[in-house]
Every structure is written in C-alpha cells, then in structure tokens.
Amino acid sequence: MASRAVSVSAALVVAGMVLVPVTAVLWRGGGFGGLGPADWAALRFTLWQAALSALLSVVLAIPVARALARRAFPGRSALIALMGAPFILPVIVAILGLLSVFGGKGVINQLIVPLGLTRLDIYGYHGVILAHVFFNLPLAVRLLLQGWLSIPAERFRLAATLNAPVWQVLEWPMLRRLCPGAFVVIFVICLGSFAVALTLGGGPRATTVELAIYQAFRFDFDLGKAATLAMMQLLLGLAAGLVALRLAPRDGFGAGLDRQVARWDGISRSAKVADTVWITLAAGFLLLPLASVAWAGVPGLFTLPPEVWLAAGRSVLLALGATALTLTLALPLLSRAGEAAALLGVSVSGLVLGTGFFLLLQPFVRPASVALVVTMLVNALMALPFVLRILRPGLDGAKADFARLSASLGLSGWALWRIVYLPRLRRPLGFAAGLTAALSMGDLGVITLFADGDTATLPLQIYRLMGSYQMESARGAALLLLALSLGAFWLFDKGGRVNADT
C-alpha cells in the first residue's frame, strides 16, 4: 500500500478527479475565456489576502498552541474541541456571529463607545483578514498542537536534564517542519473565499476570483471564463503546495514511548502569565462569536420544522460517508505526490468542480439521483488536503522510527498498516476524521446544483429558511448544525485519544 506505484497512481486518480471535471467545463465553454482588468485585480486581491490571512493564522497559532500544549487545566480538551468550530460553520452563520462581536452594533463597540473610544469599524481589508483568521486559526492551532504532542516526552526530559533551551532544540525544528504545510492549506482555503471576503471587505474592493467565477457562471453563463479562472486557482494552489513541500525540512523526532508529555520549561511566572493571556485571547476571539450564534439559535431550536430534522439526519449520513471515503482515499495518498495532487481539490472552485461532474454524469444518470454521492465525493476532495497534512507528519515519524523494525519482522503491505502505521496514527486519524465529518456536515458544496426537495442537507435548509424570512428558525437550525458538527468532531477526536497514551 505504501509502494511507490500505488501512491503515484492514487495521486493521478485524485488529480484526475479534479482536472477531468474542470476540463469538461472548459471544453463545454469552448476553450479558455479572456480575462479583463477587473479579473486581474480580483486575482491580485485574492493572492495577497490569502497570503496574509494564512501567515497571520499560522503566526498567531504558535503561541496559542504552545500555551495549550504545556498547560493543563480543567476543560482543556473541551476548549480545544470548541475552538475548532469556526472552521466548520456555514459562512453565512459565521459572518453574522462575527458581526455580533466585531460589527457596528457588536459587543466590542457597545463596550468601547460609551468609554469615549473610537468606534471599531470592521469593514475593510482588515475585516477580511480578521474573518479568515477567525476561520483558520483553529486549524493552525490544531496542526501545530499535534506537532507539540508529537515531540516525545523523553526529549523534554533530556532537554530538562541538560538545561537546554527547549525552544531552540525542540520547538523551533518542529515548527520549521510543520508551519509551511499549515500555511499552504490555509492559503489555499482563503483562495476560494467569496462571501466572507466581500461582506467583511466592505464591497467591491474585496472582489475575489471566486466571485468572478460565480458571476461568469450565474450571470453570463460564460463557462470558458469560469473554467479559466478555476484553472488559475488550481495553478496558485499547486504552486503554493510545491513551494511549501520544498521549504519544509524532513526530519523526525524519533519515537517516544507514548507517555503523557510532562515538561519542565515554562514554569516561570512570566511564561505562565503569557500562556494564560494567549489562551484567554484566542478563546475569547473564537468563542464569543460562536456563543452569539448559539444564543441566537436557542429560541428557534424548539420550534424547528420536521424538514430541518430530516435534513439533519441526511447531513449526518453524508458526513459519515464522506469521512469513510476521505480516509480510504487518504491512505494511499500519504506521499509528497499525493499531497500535491490533493491540493488541487481544495484550490479549485466547488462551483466549477460541481458543474464538471454534472456535465460528465448527465449523459448517464439523472444528476439528482447521485446528488448525495457526488456531494460526498466533492467533500472528500475538499477535505483531503487537511487530512493528509494532519496524517503525513505522523506517518513520516512512524516510518522513521519503525521502518527497520517492521522490515526485520517481515511486516509489509496491509499487515504493516494494520499492525504498525494505523495504530501509530490513531490520534491524527481521529482528528482527521472529526474534521472531515464536521466539514462535510457544514459544507453547502455542490448540493445546490443537484439537489431536489428530498436531498436537501442541513446547511441548504438554513439558506432556504433565511431566504424565506424565517430568521429565527434559520438561527435555530444553525445552532443544531453547530451542535452536530461539534459532536461529530468531538466523538472522532476523542476516539483517537482513548487509551492512545498508554
């Protein structure tokens, strides 16, 4: 399974699942479309906002993840799970949650304006960055936190006995290994931003490539242009991926014996205060908007129409299916080539990808009859880069530590995975499964292109409710979605941790 042929062909299959649909759209659109100055402006804005958002998310994640890694306090694991929630919220819900805190009439302004301070104006480029950091900081924190947890306890003990600077000898090398990858996945997510960038950016200055794609598709039905723009997204995502893979040095830490990480550094008063401040700030930044989403949802939660519950059930099944599919696809893709191929999936516009699948399937089946399957597949393609980023450092570590022992015991193929790699990857697998489940639960995805009345998912119902003025029910359904996503995430993540330490 780890053989080169398998991983290369898996990479080709995944690349094909992205490139073939996009090519189908391009072909149907009659070739590449011309781009105007507004499109190039959109491309420039897309690029720099994505780069800055990703950079800030990763830089801010470093102190937060470090604080979480070396502090034990009651509710720590619940906090970590909750902090992951922004990443999985439907965009519209997240925007309203953010505005309830940072908006003109938001909590912060209600606190500072009476004190005579200038009103905080969230709308502008800083708003776009703030929103993207809100969405992606949790992912960055989790990716880096994993890195900290992967440093074996023995190394901390060794550093403590030598009185060596932990930051220099252990943490910085770990961060050098993980940060480029984290940067790239977040950069690529931000490439596809549309509604968030527009709304928080305060208008057309914050036009992204994705909006141009939507416009080409919905208003002009210019498929050639839509596909051309999607190809540019692909190139950007791929370029970023290749740069990062090159930047990240490949060295492991050696295996520990899986004991709970105890540390001897960071016991000074100032370190404790700093950690507390970072955790509090991050928790406040991420949790206040969520609390507002939850609070606004309570009144509507108890009067939700049955269709919403049905859709919720459908979304749960969809999420489980997408999770199984993603993990199955991920294992043979755990290689450099696999990771590069998987980046294609998330960098390309979901709208174009969905349209491509629609074009390809339409001659053979009724698109609506495969709506959920296609949605599952697209969700899996979108989730793959995160899953691979989460799993690869763990697999590289397991290989570095146990490849010789496994080879001397004649372990290979599936037995090697079953006995060595999968158990070694238990923690990251749980995290990856939780993230995929939560992501596909909250993703509106391509279901809008295919859906019939009886295939609507929960996020789609939320949009429908909002579109019919039913704001209260929509808020209630959003709370339900939040609870389900978090629940799925928590269960999988927990499953990966149970007994993983002993």
Add this chain to the structure above:
Amino acid sequence: MKALPFVAGLMLASAAAAETPVLTVYAPDYFASEWGPGPGIEAAFEERCGCDLEYKTGELLPRLLLEGANTEADVAIGFNSDITKKARESGLFAPHGLDTSALTLPIEWNDDTFVPFNYSHTAFIYDNTKITDAPTSFDALLNAPDDLRLVLQDPRSSISGLALVLWVQQVYGEKSEEAWAKLAPKIVTVTKGWSESYGMFTDGEADMVLSYTTSPAYHIIAEEDLTKSAAIFDEGHYFMVESAAKLKNSEQSDLADQFMAFILSEEFQTMIPTSNWSFPAALADDKWPEGFKALPVPEKVLFYSEDEAAAVRNEAIEAWRRALSQ
C-alpha cells in the same frame, strides 16, 4: 457506503411513480422549499391534473443551459428579468399561447414566452421606530447624513443587487457614478446575496437594507410586527418580476400547457402573497390579503426591457464598482 441504498431507494421510488404522468418543474431553491410557494402550488395542481408534479431545484438557467435539449424539465419557473434574454436566446422554450390580458402588473407585458407570476419593487427597508424621517426620494437618500448605515447586495452575484444598479442607472443616467460616490460613505458593506444583507439588518448591523417593497408584509402578517417599512421614493422604484416558461421539448406538453394556464388562475395567484411574499401578477388588489393592501406602493415604476438592460448592464455595474472601490 450508506448512500447506495438511499440512491437505490430513490430510483425505485421514481420507477413506482412512473404510472402516473410526471410534470417536471425546474424552480429556484427558495421556490420549491418547504417555506416557499412550491408545496402549496404542487398540491393544488396535482388535485386538478391527476398527475405528479416534481420540482427540480438549483441554479435555474445554468442548469437548463447545461442540460440543453436533453433536459427533463417540462416547465421552468422563477426567471428573473435579467436572465430572460439569455434564456430566450437558448431556443429551449416554446410560446405560452395564453391570453395575458388578466395580468395586473404595473407595467405593460407582451411576452409570448415568459408568463409573469409575481412582482415587487426594489426598496430600502428600515425600522420605523428608529428612523422617523426616512428619505422620500433617492436624492434625499444620497444627501442623508453619512452615519445612516446601508447594506446592499453585489450586482455581480445577486439579482436584487443588479436591480439596484439598474434603478440608479434609470434615475441618474450618466450621473450614476456620482450618485454612487455620494452613497458610498453610507454603505456599510455589500453582500453576496439577499439573505446575508437581511440578516445583518434584522441583527441591527444596518439601519436600512436593500430589499423589496413587499418585505414588510412578511413581518406584518407572519410576525405581527409593524416596525418594518419600505422607504418610498418620488423618482420611482425598479420593477422586479419573476416568470415561467414552457420547454419546447417537453414530453408532457399538454400538462405543461395546463400548468402555464394554472399560473394565471386565481387559485395560484392567491397563494403568492403569503408564500412568495410578493405581489401576485394577475390578481385584483381587492383580493389581496389585508397586510398587502395596506402596503405603500410606489406611484412610479421604473423598468428596462431585457434588451435595454443588456445594453446598459455592464456599464452600470462598472460605474458602481468604480465608485465603491475608491
């Protein structure tokens, strides 16, 4: 995979239903949802046709264009006036052949393909307990103090946003860009779609939101909330209409004709106000629900024909973009 039995179930279900004729109607997502007019219309029509009406939702025109002549659709309902030109040019649709003299639209309608079923006008909605001196003209809005907070939709991704741009074009013509520049400081932000804007408005993030003259009716009738009003402007309001058309290649041509005629019936039209939250296209106003009768209606209605709209659209959007990108 859990979906396989599910998909198989779907296929079985459609096979079982094949004995009664099926009329396939493509509709926008909001229309066919449980909270839109779709379900009521489906029940009423099925009662009289002895058939099975099925909605297919999604992006209406892109989907039809993707499927081309192979489309399953017999009827498509929910075209906004901005896409009828493109739809017409596709050659997918058949003339409706209906007598449209019963239409009660505020403009003249002589379209032989698209039958309107509801209309409204773009308007700015506000909370009348917070704003007591709402602007009564577009000029007054432009000259309002800059702390009046407006939220709009993007004309490149939203039909109401596009209608606003055309509205400004009608009112200010060549001076549109100046008008937008005056409006710009008051615009809090521009959103992708109507739902985001309206959510921001009901959350108190904006004082006025770009919506429709009929929006207050929802609050009045469904929530008994009288605090939402539409600001009516002297210059007139841009007219927004949704229409339906029959597919040329429909295999259920008679049923499709029946449905097109049903659209203009009183039974259909009386369902529109309180499920679509807009004015019915063919119903005298004495038959409207009380909440609708009480709505202030603009005296003057502005509208571009689809050809005129196509001619000015790009320029109007560009004026908007330039002014708001400053």
Add this chain to the structure above:
Amino acid sequence: MLTLDQITLAQGPFSLAADVSFNDPITALIGPSGAGKSTLLNLIAGFVAPSQGRVLWNGRDISKLPPSQRPVSMLFQDNNLFPHLAVWENLALALTHRRPNAKQSAQMKQALSRVGLVGYETRKPGALSGGQQSRVALARVLLQARPLMLLDEPFAALGPALKQEMLDLVAEISAETGMHVVMVSHDPQDAARIATGTAVVDEGRVSAPMPTRALLENPPAGLKAYLGATQAP
C-alpha cells in the same frame, strides 16, 4: 560463518570497505564513532545495500534477500518495541502477523519465562523499565530463532550493572541456542566481557577479527589512540 566478501559502500564522503569473515560465537565491532560500525550492521541486516561485494552466511549469498528473509535478527539503539502493542503482541510478531495459535503461544510463554518476565504479557512498553524492555526485545529475538543476532548498542541507555546483566543474558542465549552474535560497542569492557573475537572498524576499513583479550592487551596503533582515554589504569 558470516563472510563479507569484498564489500565496499560509498555514501557521499563516507566510505566503508570490508573483506572479512566472522567465526566467533560472539564478535564485537569496536572503533571511533562515525567509523561505520552501525552502517556495517545495517548492511548485514539488509537495510543498506553495498555498492559492491556480497554478504554470505555459511557460504550462501544473502545479499539480495530482504531483511525479513535473512538469517538475521537485530536489536537497534532504540525503538525495538512497538509502544502501542502490549508485550504479548510485540512478541507474537516474531512468529505471525495474526493471532498466535496454541503452539506459538506456548513458545512465547517459554521465551518470556526465559527472560524472566512471566506475568508482564499485557503491559505496554511504556509501563516497563528500561531493563525489562530489553528483556522483551531479547525474548523476541529468541522467538525469531535466526542463527545470527546483531546488536547495535541496544543497552547503551542502561546503567552499568543492568547493561552487564543484559550482556550476560545475550551470552547465555548465544550459548544455549548456538546463535552467533555480532555486536557494536564503543566500550572495550563490553567486548571483553562476552566477545571472543573483536574486529576494529576505523578509517573506512574493517579489520579481520582477533581474539578480544589479545587485541585489548596489545592494541595496534589506531586502536591504541582510540582506547587511550578509556583504558583506566
């Protein structure tokens, strides 16, 4: 008998040449660090391929065999046990990749009792002391029952008394089973304790093994320099 037939290995600036046979029941490899002792073991075990030459066991060429099919078991400097598997499961891997049958279970019990760890079956390595972990690894080597055991300083992290205990256990196992041992050591006392023959690895060359006692009493020049500081008066 293990024969390294005109072996050369080049990895960048590093090179190693060996053309020797190891006949003693226990042979030690000593020499300065970085000289290539571990590399030589990896070469014998099949983790590193030589640029030229052959590895022979009792005259049979094993150069082309994958590590698991060589007549070799090996203990590494660390990571000799899978931390997520209990002692019992770690041992079972020597015999099968599935659930062990009754006969295999009996063998495992015997091996465990040989290293004095009966009752520790369900413990995970993290819950064992360093010495106990080494014993489990040795039990597995016993179960693998390969004619040649390679030791890449697996006991380096143990205290002196414990290390001697482990070396004695290795010597006993070698004597009981007839297993040959090739061990890397940077401590001449380890070699003196159990190895009958010792080969010096220095400046990219592997010398022919000599009787350990004689070698240590009368070291050649290169070895003398290396031993200098460690030979306490």
